[in-house]
Amino acid sequence: xxxxxxxxxxxxxxxxxxxxxxxxxxxxxxxxxxxxxxxxxxxxxxxxxxxxxxxxxxxxxxxxxxxxxxxxxxxxxxxxxxxxxxxxxxxxxxxxxxxxxxxxxxxxxxxxxxxxxxxxxxxxxxxxxxxxxxxxxxxxxxxxxxxxxxxxxxxxxxxxxxxxxxxxxxxxxxxxxxxxxxxxxxxxxxxxxxxxxxxxxxxxxxxxxxxxxxxxxxxxxxxxxxxxxxxxxxxxxxxxxxxxxxxxxxxxxxxxxxxxxxxxxxxxxxxxxxxxxxxxxxxxxxxxxxxxxxxxxxxxxx
Amino acid sequence: xxxxxxxxxxxxxxxxxxxxxxxxxxxxxxxxxxxxxxxxxxxxxxxxxxxxxxxxxxxxxxxxxxxxxxxxxxxxxxxxxxxxxxxxxxxxxxxxxxxxxxxxxxxxxxxxxxxxxxxxxxxxxx
Amino acid sequence: xxxxxxxxxxxxxxxxxxxxxxxxxxxxxxxxxxxxxxxxxxxxxxxxxxxxxxxxxxxxxxxxxxxxxxxxxxxxxxxxxxxxxxxxxxxxxxxxxxxxxxxxxxxxxxxxxxxxxxxxxxxxxxxxxxxxxxxxxxxxxxxxxxxxxxxxxxxxxxxxxxxxxxxx
Numbered sequence: 001x002x003x004x005x006x007x008x009x010x011x012x013x014x015x016x017x018x019x020x021x022x023x024x025x026x027x028x029x030x031x032x033x034x035x036x037x038x039x040x041x042x043x044x045x046x047x048x049x050x051x052x053x054x055x056x057x058x059x060x061x062x063x064x065x066x067x068x069x070x071x072x073x074x075x076x077x078x079x080x081x082x083x084x085x086x087x088x089x090x091x092x093x094x095x096x097x098x099x100x101x102x103x104x105x106x107x108x109x110x111x112x113x114x115x116x117x118x119x120x121x122x123x124x125x126x127x128x129x130x131x132x133x134x135x136x137x138x139x140x141x142x143x144x145x146x147x148x149x150x151x152x153x154x155x156x157x158x159x160x161x162x163x164x165x166x167x168x169x170x171x172x173x174x175x176x177x178x179x180x181x182x183x184x185x186x187x188x189x190x191x192x193x194x195x196x197x198x199x200x201x202x203x204x205x206x207x208x209x210x211x212x213x214x215x216x217x218x219x220x221x222x223x224x225x226x227x228x229x230x231x232x233x234x235x236x237x238x239x240x241x242x243x244x245x246x247x248x249x250x251x252x253x254x255x256x257x258x259x260x261x262x263x264x265x266x267x268x269x270x271x272x273x274x275x276x277x278x279x280x281x282x283x284x285x286x287x288x289x290x291x292x293x294x295x296x297x298x299x300x301x302x
Numbered sequence: 303x304x305x306x307x308x309x310x311x312x313x314x315x316x317x318x319x320x321x322x323x324x325x326x327x328x329x330x331x332x333x334x335x336x337x338x339x340x341x342x343x344x345x346x347x348x349x350x351x352x353x354x355x356x357x358x359x360x361x362x363x364x365x366x367x368x369x370x371x372x373x374x375x376x377x378x379x380x381x382x383x384x385x386x387x388x389x390x391x392x393x394x395x396x397x398x399x400x401x402x403x404x405x406x407x408x409x410x411x412x413x414x415x416x417x418x419x420x421x422x423x424x425x426x427x428x
Numbered sequence: 429x430x431x432x433x434x435x436x437x438x439x440x441x442x443x444x445x446x447x448x449x450x451x452x453x454x455x456x457x458x459x460x461x462x463x464x465x466x467x468x469x470x471x472x473x474x475x476x477x478x479x480x481x482x483x484x485x486x487x488x489x490x491x492x493x494x495x496x497x498x499x500x501x502x503x504x505x506x507x508x509x510x511x512x513x514x515x516x517x518x519x520x521x522x523x524x525x526x527x528x529x530x531x532x533x534x535x536x537x538x539x540x541x542x543x544x545x546x547x548x549x550x551x552x553x554x555x556x557x558x559x560x561x562x563x564x565x566x567x568x569x570x571x572x573x574x575x576x577x578x579x580x581x582x583x584x585x586x587x588x589x590x591x592x593x594x595x596x
Contacts, residue, residue, distance in 0.1 A: 004403055004410075155422055162424045177420035185334075185413040190420050200425025235424055278455070308533040316571045319564035326561065 009146055009154035010169045017149030021142035025158070028141065031055060032134040034079070035088070044120060045079065045127040051119050059130050059137055059242070060113070060120060066133075066246040067110045070262065074250035075221040077112055079127035080104035085226075086208075087217045093208035095215060101224035108221050136197060136245025139163035143241070160205070162198040163241060173290070181232040181275055188281055189273065189293030197241035201248035202233030202275075218252050229255030230277050237287070238270040247272070256282060264302040272300075335414040336377050336395060338370060340407070347414060350375045363407025370411065377411060379404065437475060437483040444471040444491040449498070465573045466539055472516070473535055473581040477528060478588070481520045488516050506553070511545035528585050535578020540570035 005025065007018050030038045031053070034045070044050040052060065066074045081104045086092030096104075112123035122128065139158050143165050146154050154165035155174055164174040173192035180186040181204040191198060203216030203226065220227040234251040238244040247270055251259040256274055263272065263284050271287045281297035288299060303311075334350040340361055356373040358380065366383020379389040379402055389404035401412035447467035454464070468491060476484035492512050496505035515538040526534040543566040551559050 004401065157422050160423075160425050162422045168421070174422070175420045177423040179423055179425035181425075184425065187420065187423060198422075198424040202425060205425070233425060303530075303533075305530065305533075308530065308536075312533070312536055312571050312575070316568055319567040319571075323564040323568065326564070 004157075004159060006157045007142070007146075007154065008156075009151045009165075011151040011153060014146075014149075014151050014154075017146045017151045020149065021145045021156075024141050024145055025138045028055060028134065028138045032059065032130050032137075034129050034131065041128060041130055044122065048124065048126075049119065049121045054118075055137070055141075056130075057115075057118050057120070059133055060115065060128070062137075062242050063130070063133055063246065064110055064113070064115070066243065066250065069266070070247070070250040070254065071258075072109070072221060073253045073258075074132065074246045075108065075110065076128045076130055076132065077108045077110065077126055078219050078221050079129040080107055080125065081219045081221070081224055082129060082217070083127075084224075085215065085217070085219065087206065093210075093215075095210050095213075105222075105224045108224075132201075132249045133242050133246045135159060135161045136199060136241040136243070139197060140241035160200060161241075161245065164193050164196055164198075167194040178235045178273055179233070182279070188275060188295060189291055189297065191235075191237055191271075191273070191287065192290045192292075193237060196237050196239050197244040198235060198237050199241075199244040199248045200233055200235040201252045202231075203227070203252075204232065218249060220253050227253040229253060231255060231274055232277055232279070233275045234259070235273040236270050237272070240269065243270060260300045263300060267302040334375065337412055337414045339410040339412070348372065348377070350377060361407065361409055363404070363409065365406035368404050368407050368409050378402065379409075379411070382407065433479050433483055437479060437486050440471045440475050440479075440483075441487045441490050441494075444468040444487060445494055445498075447471065448491065448495050452499075466542065466577055469515075469535070469539065469542075470577045470581045473519070473531065473538075473578065474585060476519055476523060477531065477581070477585050481523070484520070485516060488512050507546060507549050510549035511542040514545035515539065515542035528582060528589070531582040531585065532575055532578030535581065536571050536574035539574025539577070540567055543567070543570040 007021060009018050030036050031040050032055070033039050034041050036042070040050070040053060040056045044052070060076070063074065063076045081101070082088065084096040084100050084104050086094050107123060107125040107127075112126040113128070114121040135158050139156050139161055140163070142156055143154070143163050146165055152166045153169050156163040156165070162176050164176070167173055173194050175190050175192055176198045177187035177190045179200060180188045181202045184204070201218060203214070203218055205217070207214050207216035209215070216226045218227045219225065229252070231252050234248050236244040236248040236251065238247070251262070251272060251274065254262070256276060259272065259274060263270070267284065267286055271284045273287065273291065274282045276282070281293065281295060282300050283291050283297055285299050285301050291297070335347060336350060337347050338345045338359065340363065345361065346359065350372070353372055353375065356371070359370040359372070361368045361370070365385070368382045368389065369380045371378055371380035376394045378394045379392065382390050382404055384404055384406040389402050389409070392402045395402055395411055395413065401410050403410050445468070447470070451464050451467055472484050472488045475487040492508040493505065496508065518541045519534060519538045522534060522537065547559065547562060547566055551557055
């Protein structure tokens with residue numbers, strides 16, 4: 001899905017399983033990626049009304065659920081904003097005018113999407129982009145295929161999204177490092193996981209500089225500008241891949257305090273590691289026994 | 303000693319140490335180890351800071367040859383027989399960027415995490 | 429030690445603690461514990477010149493202990509003690525060569541000594557001699573910080589000379 005992918009698997013029939021998983025990921029990429037001409041998302045954005053296939057429909061519904069629990073912070077309708085800032089092509093990066101942003105904001109928000117059965121209707125100038133949740137869905141599907149084919153231990157890395165199946169062949173937990181937003185060749189810490197998705201979102205992953213200011217790709221759906229909530233990166237760990245993928249972006253937009261609030265109401269659903277602008281690290285309490293780091297960090301209680 | 307005497311002593315010490323410090327920091331760079339992988343297997347690990355002169359490594363895959371070029375603490379894909387040559391266009395490997403990948407020939411060049419042993423890293427690509 | 433001295437030492441210790449806490453809120457310049465401007469040292473110096481070496485020792489040791497308790501870390505106690513004690517010993521032994529007008533110079537020497545102490549503690553505790561790499565920048569920051577804090581203490585002492593000279 002426009003990035004590097006790698007699958008490492010152990011178990012019977014793993015070569016066949018990996019090939020199937022690989023094909024499924026490519027299929028989903030062609031279906032969901034807004035940049036592929038075969039994409040259903042592209043078609044929906046063009047026609048504004050479409051009967052969606054199962055996978056796409058599931059994703060749109062899931063996106064709505066996450067949008068609700070994050071009070072709108074996760075939003076798949078930010079496509080016009082992302083386009084205005086030129087993040088769909090490296091050559092287009094620019095700072096849009098206040099007017100352009102206001103115009104784009106008018107079509108942003110889940111209220112502009114109507115779901116009826118498998119028919120989805122978008123308001124006139126609304127467009128969606130499933131990029132913030134599709135990778136999670138794809139890795140979940142890939143993991144399912146691996147498991148169905150007898151794989152008991154696997155590690156999937158999909159463009160920076162990590163998914164683990166079972167434990168390592170020797171019975172120990174997989175150790176997944178969390179990239180340092182200031183230097184992604186280093187890490188701020190690592191988590192020991194099994195059967196979980198580990199997804200990181202951060203402004204440092206995609207940004208451009210204009211006149212001395214840095215503008216990154218995670219747009220705040222209320223202001224229309226790159227999210228400025230005091231966070232440099234958010235990593236979400238969960239057995240639910242789509243949730244992890246969506247929440248990593250949502251928590252980044254929400255900021256430390258709102259993220260803590262969301263965690264206190266949903267602590268059995270996910271864990272998170274947040275790095276703030278002043279390079280402080282915070283982890284949710286349920287990670288206390290699986291997170292380790294050479295640096296200092298604080299715990300968020302629920 | 304009068305105040306002026308002490309000022310001279312401290313100012314000299316300060317200047318010497320400041321210059322010394324600038325020399326150290328300007329000329330040293332953190333150890334950078336890179337790994338060259340083909341088909342998921344580690345072909346070679348190289349510490350870029352210890353490389354003197356130039357070096358070329360040739361790999362061959364389904365779509366022909368890849369030539370890796372190392373010099374001056376940097377590594378890049380000098381040439382490749384694959385159709386898109388994205389790996390060659392990638393330029394030098396940067397610590398803050400993504401690995402150099404030649405998909406057709408299944409070659410990957412990336413920085414190794416010298417410190418802790420981890421199985422994968424979240425958030426480091428794209 | 430008379431009551432006045434004890435009380436004044438306590439007040440100075442309190443101020444030193446506050447100064448320390450404020451400084452801790454600032455981001456570190458260098459990744460070694462305890463390297464900072466050393467505002468708290470102004471009070472130790474003041475105590476040394478106005479009240480004597482026993483007071484200065486008390487101000488330092490009590491401040492360092494309480495700071496470690498507040499920070500909730502026992503490790504920081506070892507770090508603070510090494511730098512603090514070494515610089516205190518230097519201050520006390522060399523004081524006779526530095527009248528109030530040269531206090532700033534003594535402060536520079538003791539600040540550099542403090543940093544060397546911190547550096548040594550860091551190398552020992554973490555067993556990484558590579559840290560010695562920071563020596564030159566620690567000397568530079570010690571000179572600057574020592575001069576600033578020393579000047580502060582010196583100027584105040586000169587102003588208050590007429591008060592403390594009479595009372596002690």
